[in-house]
Amino acid sequence: MTEISGKLTVIAASPSSVFSLLGLLLLILAFLYIKKLKIDLKMLINIALMLALAFILHLLRLYHMPQGGSVTLGGMIPLLLIAFRYGPGGGYLAGFAYGMINLLQDPFILQPVQVLFDYPLPYMALGLAGYFKNRIYLGVLIGITARFLCHFISGVAFFGSYAPAGMSPYWYSLIFNASYLLPELIICLLIIRVLPIRQLLHKM
Numbered sequence: 001m002t003e004i005s006g007k008l009t010v011i012a013a014s015p016s017s018v019f020s021l022l023g024l025l026l027l028i029l030a031f032l033y034i035k036k037l038k039i040d041l042k043m044l045i046n047i048a049l050m051l052a053l054a055f056i057l058h059l060l061r062l063y064h065m066p067q068g069g070s071v072t073l074g075g076m077i078p079l080l081l082i083a084f085r086y087g088p089g090g091g092y093l094a095g096f097a098y099g100m101i102n103l104l105q106d107p108f109i110l111q112p113v114q115v116l117f118d119y120p121l122p123y124m125a126l127g128l129a130g131y132f133k134n135r136i137y138l139g140v141l142i143g144i145t146a147r148f149l150c151h152f153i154s155g156v157a158f159f160g161s162y163a164p165a166g167m168s169p170y171w172y173s174l175i176f177n178a179s180y181l182l183p184e185l186i187i188c189l190l191i192i193r194v195l196p197i198r199q200l201l202h203k204m
Helices: 002-013 015-034 041-059 077-105 112-118 120-132 136-158 169-194 197-203
Strands: 061-064 070-072
Touching: 015 077, 015 112, 015 120, 041 070, 041 077, 061 169, 070 169, 077 120, 077 136, 077 169, 077 197, 112 120, 112 136, 120 136, 136 169
Parallel strands: none
Antiparallel strands: 061 070
């Protein structure tokens, strides 16, 4: 029992190891889900178009945070549309591809595990919206909340040193990531409200 307790203490003292395993597990599970997809030419074209649109919208920043993260004019909408049209698997695939694009577009790199939680995983997390294609507003909320959790973990584990003196890294990560993702969520919900989503999804 003492030996197990000692091993748990060692693991707890190195949270990046735990997050590395968690990140790899999530990637493996997502790719297993993606393998079930029946990918055709039309789907590939739609994903490519949505990735291009997400790239362009990401350039239209209303505000850019110093350690990464931006408020955009609905930059997540194209990825959410893919998730609603093709389900979680399509969302995971598009999210992974966009995460790699965003890494090239707006890199802020401290170490490999941080890259995992700040680039591919948060955008893949938007694919969870695909489970709620009949409840679109809830899907948007779930997808963006899941993205927030990925960035929150990264903030706690790798950006704690940026916190002001005396502030908990948990509070710092919560405030920092909410400061741009909450406006992003509101903007996405407003755009979803205005767009004829059902018609768009039917034509994809």
